[in-house]
Amino acid sequence: MASTTPDRSHTRGYVIAGVLTALMVVGTLLLLRNITDVAGHPLNTLRPLGDQARKIDDLVVPVFAVAGIVFVLVEGGVIFLIARFRRRSDDADGEGDPVQIHGNSSLEWAWTAVPALILAVIAAFNVAAIWDLEGDAQNAEMNVEVVGQQWWWEFRYDTNEDGKPDVITANQLVIPADTTVGVNIRSNDVIHSFWIPTLNGKRDAVPGRVHKIALHADKPGIYEGQCTEYCGLSHGYMRMQVKALTKADYEKWLDNQLDGPVEPKADTPAAEGKAIFNTKCASCHQIDGYDTSGAPTASGEPDPEYGGADHPLVSGNAPNLTHLMSRDHFAGGMFPLYDSYDEGAARTSAMPSGDPSQGELGDWLRDPPGKKPMASDRARGMPNLNLSEDEIDKLVAYLTTLK
């Protein structure tokens, strides 16, 4: 095509362009060298630890590669063109003006068609992946119900398949490893999004709808998650975890969950704490086998409508605490329930054991909205109950018995 004054050397420009492009490529690669690290980035989307996340990763990584090549070609091209064709300070006006080329139809058709073809190939894999993931959800080996509400997650298990939940927990979803678990996602108030990046992509929890995705953890472990649809005030602090257990541990966990609550020994601080719980906490927080006034019920089963029946679109209820200490975190996955774990009883065993975080629980009871922003004046989130230090100690004593 065009060339400017033929006697000029462009070597310097080419060298600069080459060095700049190389710097750009090396720099980008250096920045990206730890991108798939999962230890320091528990929510990493690029380190799949389950089947569904791996299918997504297998789809997108080659596209990242193609995009990377195009990136280098275009950015390198811009640098090259500037180095090669820029007007220098010693250039005279009007000298070496370029040939006025108006276009080249075959070239333009080519660079319309070639990207379209590349995209068509990618589209084929894309469509296959969409339906593959959909199939996983429909062919799950077991199902759990997930209910999002401001600003925590509830999980319901119907083990005897009678249509009523037998186990209700919160914030930490326990599943068996190496099993395809179907997650039916609902919402109690606004739209939330359930997302465990190392296991699968996200799916919104929309009021009035049930959305299903599959989770299949390769190995036992804790997989972090975060609500990713903006859901109001405390969206940033609405987190959750998936705890995958070996099948044997999962059965152990389930047996414990199906048992009723631990009853504190009489005349201990914990027993006094239970009395305080029944008067101050039970109107929102459920302990299986008790009603909202703290009186024993006939069935002893968890009540899915506990506290929230009158407000179908406002979460008036709060996490079920029957087996609080079987989880690792509380308050929407924000604060740890254990300071340290006993030897041999790692976080991924059926029941964590170790030093309960008395301090964290105490701080929380002292001023919940101070620890996590909540709209407790509008029945969403925990209000400050103005508990005395004595009440707090006794409540903590009670709560930490709820294994």
Next chain:
Amino acid sequence: MALIEARTPAELSPPPQQTKQLGIFARPVETTGWKSWLFTVDHKKVGILYGVASMFFFVVGGSEALLIRTQLARPGGKLLSAALYNQVFTMHGITLVFLVVMPMMAALANFLLPLQIGARDVAFPRLNAFSFWCYLFGGLFLNSAWFLGGGADGGWFNYAPNSSVTFSPGHGIDFYALGLLIAGIASTVSAVNLIITVINMRAPGMTWMRLPVFTWMTLVTQFLLVFSLPVITVALFLLMFDRLFGSNFFNASLGGDPLLWQHLFWIFGHPEVYIMILPAFGITSELIPTFSRKPIFGYPFMVASGIAIGFMGFGVWAHHMFASGMGPVAVTAFSVSTMFIAVPTGVKILNWLATVYGGRLRMTTSMCFALGLVSMFTIGGLSGVTHALAPADTQQTDTYYIVAHFHYVLFGGSIFGVLGGYYFWWPKFFGHMLDEKIGKWHFWLTLIGMNLTFGPMHMLGLQGMSRRIFSYSDGQGFDLWNLVATIGAFTIAVSLLVFFYNCWVSYRRHKANPQDPGPDPWDARSLEWSVPSPVPEHNFDEIPQIEEFDDFWHRKYGHDENGRPVKIADAADVAQKGDATGVHLPSPSYWPIVLAAGLPFIAYGLIFNLVWAAIGALLVIVSIWGWVIEPSTAPHAEHPGEQQHEPEPEGDGGETATTAGELEEATVD
């Protein structure tokens, strides 16, 4: 009075001069001073007003961005409460989309479109002024929420049911709904006006395939506005009814559907993306040929790909909803359609590079921003392809990866385009150049700042950082890149200060030592460079006769047997002198600003007390009445130095404009 109305026979035989006109129904006559700006109907003044107002809101929205970035600089940031943070990121988004980028494009469109097609004004000058005041008052109304109980807190996308009174009981979202309705009136009116202008008022010979690419892209944008704004208007009305009058369009427990809002919002919201980027593509398509000294490569492809982007832009909205659970069939359809919208965009990038190839590049600040757009938009486009894949998008949507993506498109695309355009057309606006040396500083700081800010967000997002979270924790691995992004954000702030400093210094220098940049300081190609800088009020002494694409260039240059340009005339010789007299121009009017001022009153009334709405309604009715009955011209609206006012329709800029009288007046020597 609309210029094209001047063609009616009634105008050709003016009514007898009234001896007395009723005070307020006379037209204002000021041509200088603040009144000339408040009551102007001149498209150039309206364009400058758009530019100034959008810069003001840029500072407001940019300050909100700095608050966000300061909050997120370290884990557990305490600068803003969660409630305030949610308002700040919501208002940042609304401000930048509706009050900065769109009106920046409107500024350039208003100023340049009539000049590029060889017209003396837009089709409806008073409506044009009305559009601006509507936008300004709508924007002020939206931001007044800060002083009246707090801004909107539902995100710019404002998903139901979080936007209902139950979940957002403050007035912020009422301000959102009503403010956007007012701003929507501005955009709709302006879009209709500009479409009619381009269709009807092109100079003789300015056929469709001779239109400058900026005019083409802006025209496509106006069609997008006309077709997409009604959808958001409907959605906002539904939202308003839910909030103010207790309807249940989005309340699932009473049979409504929250996904209805999402579909309506994104049927508007996705074309909106192209509304914000296509004019920047147009600007780039003006800058690159000028500073490469070559015609745009593949003009028909550039035009067709712009139209294709606009058309396909209406068929991809649900790619914002891949995680919303709309079902695999819909996901498949929208995923595939989204992938292919990359094709026309890629064509544009390659055609720009082909234009540069073999050229003689003058690396002015404008050219730097134009090539910066090509480089930065490419990054945004490539990340866009990765989340066109629906399964990948379920990992990426609502993370900082998306924030990175659309900031590369909007900042690296739209804002780069506009800044390049400002440096380019500044002499046309104000009659002096911006300083090139400071301009280079501005460019490099902007480029470095934006890559420092938005580059790390790719990593943050892929490593799992969600959007719209007011804080994050130690141990999530987000510390480093957030800190880098915050440093970048302050770099961008500094770059903006450098730009303002440049505006001020260049103005002072011009005042102290005026230097006429001449009509054509860049040796450019399109019609606006054939009139003096700054552009005289009547634009063209005579409406030019257009012979070919890049007509003005071809009046300056022929070409030799190799196709290289050969100078045949100096710009100063072929340009117009701007000294025509007797050009009939529309008179200023009081009513556009008064009519627009009534709308916020109605909105305040709906929120607080209907008495305000009554006052607003009265203002609106009176000003519509005044608008209708005001005389078509001000008394003695002749131009200074005019010997005799000829009521001929030479001001209409249409195909019939080249009258014999004008040819006699021709000043080409």
